[in-house]
Amino acid sequence: MDSLSQVLSLLKLRSYVSGGFDAAGDWAVQFGAHEGIKFHAVLRGACWVSVEGAPAAVKVSEGECFLLAGGKPFRLASDMRAAPVDVSTLLPQVDDERIVTYNGGGEFLSIGGYxxxxxxxxxxxxxxxxxxxxxRAEADRATLRWCVERMRQELSDAQPGEFIVAQQLATLVLVQTLRLHLSNEPREKTGWLFALSDRRMRAAIDAMHASPGRRWTLQTLAEQAAMSRTTFALxxxxxxxxxxxAYLTRWRMMLAADRLTHSRDSVSEIGLALGYESEKSFSTAFKRAMNCSPRRYGRQKKAGIGGAQQGVEKPGEQV
Structure with a gap:
């Protein structure tokens, strides 16, 4: 499994396709703060997107989509001068109403989810x-447009298995969007995600992700990237x-945190699998990185999971 797939798996990614918005005339809709990542795709017409704190609104045209990852309130509008209505006033009155119509609809259509x-x-x-x-829309983005169109069909024509189909399509939209984002970003961007666009750095990161318990050294990682040790380190x-x-340690701690939360493995078993010679050395590294001992972390997280109720998303809860 490649590094991006492993990270998305570790994050327990769940997608929800909430519904569509069909509008006409001048309109503006205000959305509140949110968790996770929201996405919208424009299938007809165009709209402006304004994120709280951003210097200017961005125009999104037919065939394009956008992700909102900062959790900040935002506004969608045909005209930024139009008086906004709160999204809560547009929510469907019945659960099986998937596409909300505003001002009669017909000029603008989008689908969204998170x-x-x-x-x-x-x-x-x-x-x-x-x-x-x-x-933005370009000729080489047929895969993204196909996924979005299929989601629209699932919303418009309910069939058996629609939820899982829409969920998988939404995940494809996220991965394809991240790929396109990486291909368009300047090379000087810093971070593990942007490093994946560098073939040699990706080889080293993929190797660490594939075998986190191996006794990696700077030299053996440099060999994965086919570079000298000094050049690779820089x-x-x-x-x-x-x-x-430092990256290897961070990845190991992320994996350890996940296993402490979602498995019955002992602290010593987890430490050994991640390349630590003893439970003590693993516990020391974990506490340094997470500010908490492995046992305490596992108890707290499992208690939180056990006490939480898993909600079921209704298709009409968000536009």
Whole structure:
């Protein structure tokens, strides 16, 4: 499994396709703060997107989509001068109403949804993304447009298995959007996500992710990237923002936190699997990184999971 897939799996990514918005005339809709990542795709017409704190609104046209990763309130509008209505006033009155119509509809159509991420580790991805990721329409983006169109069909014509189909399509939209975002970002961007666009850095990161328990050294990681040790160390720090060994430790702690939360493995078993010679050495590294002992972390997280109720998303709860 490649590094991006592993990170998304670690984040326990869940996607929800909430519904569509069909509008006409002048309109503006205000959305509140949110968790995770919201996404919208424009299938007809165009709209302006304004994120709280951003210097200017961005126009999104037919065939384009955007992600909102900062959690800040935002506004969608045909005209930024139009008086906004709160999204809560537009919510469907019945659960099976998937596409909300405003002012008669027919001029603008979008579908939207959101992705939830595992508590405590969401920053692993969110910190790499700007508040607004705009994916513009180009000829080579047929895959993204196909996914969005299929989601529209699932919303318009309910069939058995529709929820899981829409969820998988939404995940494809996120991955494809991240790929396009990486391909368009300047090379000087720093972070593990942007390092994946560098073939040699990706080889080293993929190797660490594939075998986190191996006794990696700077030399063996440099060999994965087909570079000298000195050049690799400098390049890795420039692109990722961490030294290779610091990144390896961070990844190991993320995996450890996940296993402490979602498995019955003992602390010693987890430490050994992640390359630590003893439970003591693993516990010391974990406490240094997470400000908490492994046992305490596991107890707290499992207690939180046991006490939480898993909600079921209704299709009409968000536009």
């Amino acid at each position: 992705f939830t991420l595992a508590d405590g580790q969401a920053d692993l991805l969110l910190s790499m993304l700007p508040p607004l990721v705009h994916v 390049r890795f720090k420039e692109t990722v923002g961490l030294t290779p060994m």
